[in-house]
Amino acid sequence: MPAISLVSDLLRSPDVAKVVLEATLVTASETSQDLQNRRVLAVISHKDDWDLTEEGSLFVCKYKNHVNGQLDELDIQRVFPIYGEFSVVISQMRRGTVDLRPTMSSKSVLEQPRAVITLSITPSEGLSNDVQPPTFFTYDVQGLKSLVAECKRMKEVSDVEANAVINLAQSTTHFSWLKPYFAKHTTITTLASTSQDLREINRPSLERLSPACAGQTGDDHADAQAIRDEWVRVKARDLSRNGRRRLTMRLGTFNVNGKMPSQDLSAWVQASVNATSRSQPNTVTPALPPLKKISPLSLGNAVQNPFNWLSGRSKSTPKANITQPEDPILRVDPTDPDDPDLLVFGFQELDLSTEALIYSTGTAREDAWCLAIFAALGEKAVKYEKLVSRQLMGMLIVIIVKKCLKDCFGNIRTSVAGAGILGVMGNKGGTAIRLSFTPPAHNSGGSSKSPWGPTSLTFVNAHLAAFDEMVDKRNSDFQDLSKRLLFEGIPARSSSPAPESESVDDSMTSDVPPTPSLGLTPSLSVYETDALFWLGDLNYRVDVSDADMRKILRDDDWDNAQKLEALLRFDQLKKAMRSKKAFFGFQESPITHFPTYRFSPGLMMDKFGYDYKRKPAWTDRILYMNSPGCRVNQLAYTGHPQIMMSDHRPVSADFSVDVDLFDPNALYTNVRNLFNDVERLDGESTHEKGGLRVVDTYVDFEKVLYGVPVERKVTVKNLSKGPCAFRFVPVQLDSPIHPEWLQIHPKTGILLPDEVVEISMVAYVDNAIASILNLRPKDLSGTLILHTILGKDHFISVSGEYQYTCFANKLSHLNRLRGPVREMESPNDLLPEIRSTNAPAELMRLLDWIMTNKIIPDDLFLAPGNDTVIQRIQECLDTGDDFPYNARTPASDEQIPRSFAVTLVRFLDSLLDSIMPAHLHLRCLEMTNRDEAFELLNELPPSAINVWITVTSFLHFICKSSKKENQAERVATVFAPIFMRDDPHSLIPPISPKAKSKFLLYFMG
Amino acid sequence: MSKQFQFKLVLLGESAVGKSSLVLRFVKDQFDDYRESTIGAAFLTQTVTLSDQTTVKFEIWDTAGQERYKSLAPMYYRNANCAVVVYDITQSASLEKARTWIRELQRQADPSIVIALCGNKLDLSARRQVTQEEAKKYADEEGLMWTETSAKTGEGVTEIFTAIAQKLPLTAPGATRAGAGRTGGPSARAGVDLNKQSTTPGQPDACNC
Ligand SMILES: Nc1nc2c(ncn2[C@@H]2O[C@H](COP(=O)(O)OP(=O)(O)OP(=O)(O)O)[C@@H](O)[C@H]2O)c(=O)[nH]1
């Protein structure tokens, strides 16, 4: 096909190609004139609707890569608006300076011309000093003449004022018609870059789309783009990945309170990255209460994401599935896997002197601390060197790397922002460093250039507002720093371009895709990175009274893990994350160390050394956020109480970061090819194209049982000739897209022509859902709406019959059942109140079986049962069928009585009623003997009293017949948290697990 | 310059009466002997030009007639400016169904909605079960537009949409297309300021095109 018609294919009406010229890009390196460098230059004319004005532009087009070598499609590489300083400079090429091997085609060999002419293009906005204009050579002298003449004419018709520079991306008047031509290229470049905002990328895909519901489509064009971009980015990344490499690092934060180093820091500085246990030199031994192992909570966890559970697919949070056994990930430095590759330390209050607030006070303190760090590294110090640091007032961040990896780090940029008085001066704020890590080449002999693309890492060291009541200020400090910590743009074509922000389509700087903004790459926020680590003295406190805090910390009635868990529920940072007021989307590993603030070296301290004047708190924290492609795993999170030179204790965290090995050129090509596949997604409406066909429009889950996931697949085909995107929409704007008992995956997607996708639908009823469904009619039918972007809504009817269960039910219901719960017609199908029983029949059946059973294992209630047996017992409770296990003829299998015991625990734990309400717990503490304890029971509703008495006397009997000592105490630890459930919304801390057990033992002992 | 208006139109009626076929005829001038029942809702647009050069763009929602999906219909007729309720002249039960739809629209839809009753499959008049008199009488009583069509032959199809376009209050200030920039799906409220229009709903004005 002639080049002119290929160019015309690219044009939008009313634009026309005036002149077309075939030419070859002159590259700096000595490459042959292969297809890669063949270009089509075209002068395009655009006239307005009334034919009054005309504007011209020179397009540089490149042939699309085709496997079969056919050249029948072009891509626009660059657009030059013709005005201002635009010019085309022609010169005759001197023989000998250019390689004249004509390899284009045999035809051109024959027509080898005598003259080779080069043309160089100067863009309208002029050239910066160090940039060469893109240069081409051609044999078509006649064509070149017409091109130059037409460019000249276009420049004459242009009415852009002299010296004006048009920003193509923003202009709404001059040359705004060019926007669609370069928009695609900009999109591709963006998609191939790794600087996506983590906050955006980690949002569930549906949340990123416009609000829509039945009969009210959202902004389908915007949604098409959002779905397309995600599809391209994820797919291209997957296609371009050649495995992963593991980078390890130790992060630390330390508020040094103006002190100089005076103690060995090795505990804080040195890490063993192979350490699998979190509880390092810590006083805390995390111990799980025995309940967790057998309670329904752990069942819930196991099937929390039924998709993982059913298909073994790993698609939940990147954190959860960090270790993939099938591909062992090599370390970036395989020669020395034991020591971290990167050390990052954040200091606060490095210098408390007033001068330090006003002007920089030199690097004396920084030097002292760095010296201390290297000293703490001991003999390993020789392996490391300082890469970069940045200080703002008392805040200092230092990055130290292994010498052998130093060359892998580049594009280092730093930023600081004050958050104190006036936002500029003061002692609070943050310092940040962004750098890119390029994995070394395989079998690197040292000097060979790495073929891999970079992964960007960002570290923020912050010091937020102090004092208990300043939590809002801390939250706003965080928001403020999130906005103001910016890494300034670097020159787009500086000698060391940012590899991840530059296109790698052509290695030629002279032929990069058009950058709509001039000169600089845009500045980046701390979130535009692959992984972000935020550490510092964040100053968040704990919202419990000073007395409660100290009492629980010192109370031997709790084990350490329980103490921390109970107190951390009131941690202001955790609360801010839950309420999305600050650090939303960040992750923090569970804290297993004691509060790190405030220690007083003098006399005024409690048993642990905490200052009497300040409530202890976890002020010093390390959090992170990562993109789905860059997997981060935290290996340790530790406080270091033995380093006592400050009023804070330092905190450290060890991480492994799995970076992709990807070839940036391949990534760019994949992005471009995939983008071409789905480019027309938001083109004409899919009605014209046939659209999607939902093969299964009716999905029946039949009987939906408690705790038993059922999966159905819905097949969707694309019948049209173009790509189709879909998303689920709710019936009403504010309703969910599917009923709570159902989970769908995927909820959005793209299908290429003829592609078939299976949408997985899983019905799963856990305690939370059963507690809702038990009170509703059992018919579960409903309709899901799959909306084709720019096309039809498809209805998918789902149906099922919920099977009522005695689990997650109310005592007041269970006591008024006419028969087995499964036979209920509706939730209101109950006996009249006066005929209600004393205790649920299901409970009595369980107790009865265990009592009748001849063998009572010593670990009854303390050991897990068998899941199949438990499920069968549950089913018999619901249906009223006899248990298939005879209690009188004892089987040799102790699993069966154990399973009955577990079922009993789960049943009680799932009850919607709390047997001993949380507001009575403090009174329980006051009871000093059995009689008083019984007295307190009178405060409970009769149904709860009956359950309490029945179960405790049963447990009394069981424990008495055990040969083991302290059996009652042990069993009490299982039942205490169930009978005396904490109120998660309570504003006061719960009573200790031991105190609960003690109260329960008045009845069991 | 010519005026432009945009209205949301919804098709309702029993399954298999020919709603999708009518839309296909109107939008693409095609007919399919074997159309699949609609399981969902389809959104299409078509423009008609009136004699005075006014153009009216219809945003058409073709709904599912099957009983199972009845509860979703209100989502599609909310904010509709006009509704075409279709019955099959060879099935008297389908007129009964049409009556229920009309009652529902009169109760639940926007009070100013323009409703047209449409007897389809006119080409099968040999098997007619619903007489013109019966349908027209009902339409007059309820103040509906009424006509008979054949999606198969095309008879009456463009005419009914044109008649609706003429009937819609084009003079209302809010009726012009709001933001011309967005070309996506239908806007929540297609355009007409329904409070300000002069014609009162329920006014008998049957068209016999
Ligand atoms: N002879 C004849 N057949 C028609 C006419 N209109 C529709 N049909 C046929 O009637 C059947 C049903 O038509 P549809 O347009 O699918 O009916 P529908 O109202 O959209 O049905 P649902 O989508 O189920 O609500 C198809 O086989 C059509 O070919 C008509 O005017 N004349």
Ligand SMILES: [Mg+2]
């Ligand atoms: Mg239909």
